[in-house]
Amino acid sequence: MEKIINYLLHFGSLNDQQISLVKKHATELLLYEGDYFSEAGKVASQVGFILEGVIRVSYYNKDGEDVTRYFIDEDNFVVDLNSFDNRIPSSEYVQAVTDCKFLVFSKKSWENLSLTILGWDAIVAKITPKGLLQKIQRISPLIAEDAATRYRTFLERYPGIANRVALVFIASYLGITPSSLSRIRRNIS
Template sequence: MKEFIDYILQFGTLNQHQIDLILTKATELEFNKDEYFSEAGKVSQQVGFVLDGIVRVCYYNNKGEEITKYFIEENNLVVDLESFDNEIPSTAYVQATTDCKLVVFSRKEWKELLDTIIPWEAIVHKIISKALRQKVERRSPLVAEDATTRYLMFLDIYPNVVNRVPLSYVASYLGITQSSLSRIRKNIR
């Protein structure tokens, strides 16, 4: 839990009483590899913080192919924000790609923190803004590049991911086949 508190304190100031209250609302949960944190078609009910492991956000396109949108590593929040905030069914799956340990808040607990701790909303807003910026920065440069360049950029963006998740997920993220990814990896060694 210390990692979570250290993380949120980068975005604002809280007193010890506020920190203690946050900790009473948090639950530490473990998710096994391939287990879902939230699922498409269901309303997202929780906010998490990755203590250990890697989570991915994915969806199925109109051909039924699984597409990885992005990965979430340690020391980052995980939430399907649109579904959680608007209480609408999600369009994506949030899945553990490795065994994971997360700090989790239910919708009710998260709302109580927003209603009780005055600086909490501003802190959450800063965290979400940073996450959205990162998402755009990580995706945008990949769009116009060839597959090899996209893979090399992926290694820069996610240096701790490639050896921890199935290559099929990496290929899906890059928009290439797994055999193409294998060729690229072989050629750059």
């Protein structure tokens, strides 16, 4: 619980009573590898803060292929913001690619914090652009780069994730086949 409080305090101040309220509204959620945090076609109903594990955001392209857009790891919020805020069906899947532990806020709890904690919206307003910038930076690199360069960029962007996530998901993110990724990894090592 302290991880999320420390994270929030980087973006604003909370007194002891407000911290207690945040803790009261957070519930712990465990997802196993392969489980979904939210799914395409459904309205996102919760905001999560990842305590342990890695999730991936993906979609199915016009050819029916599962494409990984980006990964999110510990000490980050995860939510399909457009779906959550506007109560519209999501177009993406948010899936655990390792066993994950989250602190989760329901839509009602999130709104309650907004109504109860003076300055909550200001904290969220500072977190949101940071998250959006990370999202833009994490979206799969341009296909114009060669595969080896994309993999090196992945390693820079996601230090520590390459050994935790299935190669098939990394290959999907890079826009290459798993066998091509294996070959690149052998040549880089």
